[in-house]
Amino acid sequence: MTPTDADQLEQDMAIVDRNIKHAGRPVLVVWLVLMLATLVSWYLGDGHGATKFAAVAVIVTAFVKVALVGDHFMELRTAPPQLRWAFMAWCVLVPSILCGIYLLRS
Amino acid sequence: MTQDPFGGMFQDPFQGTARGEAIRVAAERDRKPMRGRIPGEIGIWIFLFGDMIAFGLIFITFVSARMDDPVMFEQSRQTLHLTFGAINTLLLLCGSLFVVRGIRAMRTGSPNAWKIFALCWLTGLWFVVNKFIEYAMVIDDGHNIGTNLFYGYYFIFTAAHLLHLVLAMIGMAVVVRIAKRPVHTAKDLRWAEVFGAYWHLVDLLWVVLFPLIYLMRV
Numbered sequence: 001m002t003p004t005d006a007d008q009l010e011q012d013m014a015i016v017d018r019n020i021k022h023a024g025r026p027v028l029v030v031w032l033v034l035m036l037a038t039l040v041s042w043y044l045g046d047g048h049g050a051t052k053f054a055a056v057a058v059i060v061t062a063f064v065k066v067a068l069v070g071d072h073f074m075e076l077r078t079a080p081p082q083l084r085w086a087f088m089a090w091c092v093l094v095p096s097i098l099c100g101i102y103l104l105r106s
Numbered sequence: 107m108t109q110d111p112f113g114g115m116f117q118d119p120f121q122g123t124a125r126g127e128a129i130r131v132a133a134e135r136d137r138k139p140m141r142g143r144i145p146g147e148i149g150i151w152i153f154l155f156g157d158m159i160a161f162g163l164i165f166i167t168f169v170s171a172r173m174d175d176p177v178m179f180e181q182s183r184q185t186l187h188l189t190f191g192a193i194n195t196l197l198l199l200c201g202s203l204f205v206v207r208g209i210r211a212m213r214t215g216s217p218n219a220w221k222i223f224a225l226c227w228l229t230g231l232w233f234v235v236n237k238f239i240e241y242a243m244v245i246d247d248g249h250n251i252g253t254n255l256f257y258g259y260y261f262i263f264t265a266a267h268l269l270h271l272v273l274a275m276i277g278m279a280v281v282v283r284i285a286k287r288p289v290h291t292a293k294d295l296r297w298a299e300v301f302g303a304y305w306h307l308v309d310l311l312w313v314v315l316f317p318l319i320y321l322m323r324v
Contacts, residue, residue, distance in 0.1 A: 027203065027206050027207075028203075031199065031202075031203045034199050034313075035196060035199055038192065038195045038196055038199065038313075039192075041317055041321055042188070042192040042321070044321070051323050054321075054323065055322050055323055058317040058321050058322055059317065059318075059322070061317070062313055062314045062316075062317045062318075063314065065310075065313050066310045066313055066314060069202065069306055069309060069310045069313065070306075070310070072206075073202050073203075073205070073206050073306050073309075074145055074303055074306045075143075075145040076145070078142055078143060079142050079143065079144055079145055080142040080143075080144060081142065083142075083144060083151060086155065087155075090155075090158050090159075090162065093162075094162045094165060094166070094314075097166055098165060098166065098169050098318075101166065101169050101170050101173060102169060102173065102322075105170075105173040106173065106176070
């Protein structure tokens with residue numbers, strides 16, 4: 001193995017090591033946020049708060065949760081950017097259409 | 107590991123550890139610089155995006171149908187059993203956390219990874235049981251798939267999601283079996299990531315479906 005190969009391997013391993021450590025740390029915090037957001041949506045949807053605001057808030061919250069699941073649980077944060085952006089595009093496009101339909105027709 | 111005539115002299119000291127996994131992944135990637143690592147493999151992502159587009163259309167169909175007849179949709183929505191939907195969301199989120207922890211345990215060579223995946227499978231089972239109790243209650247209340255458009259969509263869309271969950275549970279059962287092996291290869295880990303990603307997809311689809319059907323008011 002030439003020195004450059006060894007360097008490259010060391011570098012790669014450092015990145016993978018970092019990815020492994022990185023992927024685990026905030027996961028519990030993200031999970032708590034997701035659980036809490038679910039409880040808040042439940043409360044809001046169960047007849048509390050203004051209707052119009054609640055409907056839009058419920059949609060937006062849902063897709064923020066999806067983005068968190070993608071980034072932290074599905075490890076898209078450390079994935080190739082194209083993959084991450086394709087996922088995030090869905091997380092923006094679909095709720096925009098849903099809110100658009102809701103607000104324009106209500 | 108069975109009989110080793112060399113007494114472990116030629117064994118990879120990093121096998122089954124995080125470092126061993128790093129070496130394997132680095133070797134697998136042909137020692138090219140890594141800007142980012144695809145979780146699982148690209149094939150599963152193409153499949154997931156297909157599902158996401160299909161469910162995106164389902165969400166849009168449901169919301170526009172709701173705006174066509176808001177009064178009927180709201181009246182029907184109020185008869186749903188909100189608690190089951192909410193608890194099922196929490197269950198899938200717990201399952202997702204178990205997947206993440208399980209994969210992490212596998213990467214660090216822990217022999218307990220399969221137990222964590224088994225817990226995830228149990229949250230799925232609990233979801234299915236809840237769903238059937240909920241269906242029984244809704245039918246008991248005198249509603250069925252043909253009552254009106256709301257219940258039609260409710261039954262079809264939640265059943266479509268349930269089918270996805272059953273597939274994810276089959277995948278998770280495979281992962282439990284894989285994780286039970288004493289040593290995990292890069293291929294083993296990739297399978298866990300593939301089925302794990304599918305589990306997360308089922309989770310995130312419910313995270314959207316639940317508020318749209320159970321919570322959204324007009």
